[in-house]
Amino acid sequence: MSEALALEADFRVSVGARSSPFEVTAKLSLDRGVLAVFGPSGSGKSLTLQVIAGLLRPQSGRIRVGGEPLSDSEAKLQVPPHRRRVGYVPQHHALFPFCSVWRNVAFGLPRGERRPDHPVVAGLLHELGLEHLTHAMPERLSGGERQRVALARALAVRPRLLLLDEPFNSIDLAGRRELWGVLRATLARHQTPAVFVTHDPLEAAALAERVVLFERGRSTRSGGPELLEPALELVRGPPQSSGIDTHGS
């Protein structure tokens, strides 16, 4: 197998005041499918995604997506985010408030393709069950609907890799389970590898084939979903418990 990995990243990034910087050291890789970046809040997961998206410049290290180097401190290479073809769904979805649903979905397309009936736009709206909301404004959408629009918008530009930051944070548990299925099916259909950040072991277990654990600004271990077992046991401990227990840990 000489096929390029969907993602190889190994870097160090430091943010905040020079006197008390927050440092993140991350090493992660994904051949295909879905990788969960799992760990408590404040362990550097979101910063890691921002570095991969190109929104933050790492102090040192390298990032390759689909075999193509996007960042390499030694070669002084830093491809800007708009040339990376790496999709990014920020934590609160960040829908453009001045754009209707279809305009949000079509936002990244070339001017001529920004039409509600363009096959890419119409296809994604259909696939994600958003057709009836084509002309709705984001402020009128529910959390789950916003999530779907954000997903459709990111996929419309055919990214080589999709990054999702706590994608289900603002969604209630029932809606969350439904959206897990939607996300899995959509990523599989588009054959888009994805990295998503979560602090919920149930969510990580439900979605990911690969897991990387984060703790205090470091990626500590990576492997299969079995890495989630200790965290899952904690959650399952008392019967009927659910993933929301870990919220804000």
Place this chain on the structure above:
Amino acid sequence: MNDPVLFPIGLSLQVATLALAAVVVPGVALAWLQARRRYPGWSLVEGLILLPMVLPPSVIGYFLVVGLGRNGALGRLLEDTLGLRLIFTPAAAVLASCVVALPMLVKTLQPALAQVPRELEAAGRTLGLGPLALFFRVTLPVAWRGLVAALVLAFARALGEFGATLMFAGNIPGRTNTMPLEIFSAYQAGDDGRALLYVVTLTVASLAVALLASVLSGYRERR
């Protein structure tokens, strides 16, 4: 527009419009730079932008005369190379208005740009938007109320320029006598009726601008 009563109104509108047109691009760029970037010397630039708002207008006028007058270094250069003499021309009135309109524009727009959520811009960038497209398709559509408020306030400030204009452009009837200057002249000549005409015109215009700006900034806060 040769009517001596109407001339100052027309001249003032032209001067303020040209001043606004001249400062809009550098002003928006400067507001964006100050709102979005931190660099060595940021505070110095911030102070320099504010300077014309705190300096007495006569001091601004003095600097303009000294720098761009017939004996000023820049003024002489312009005259020698381009045959251009600014002092005591309508162009000088435009320049004086620019100096006071620019800080008004920058200082009104800057907080509006700073309030644009970073997440929206991050989303735009990862969707393939370069810096310019990002500004026009994401930043401005979010901050447009701030931009309109900044433009009308800068226009009003340009319209009302008096001190620096008086020193740099003079008060030449039929040439550089803008409304604020004409109010002064008419009042000194005891022609209260003529002064009142311009006073009312400027008051109405300024009131409209102030109302529009406050309505726009109120919107921004409520959202």
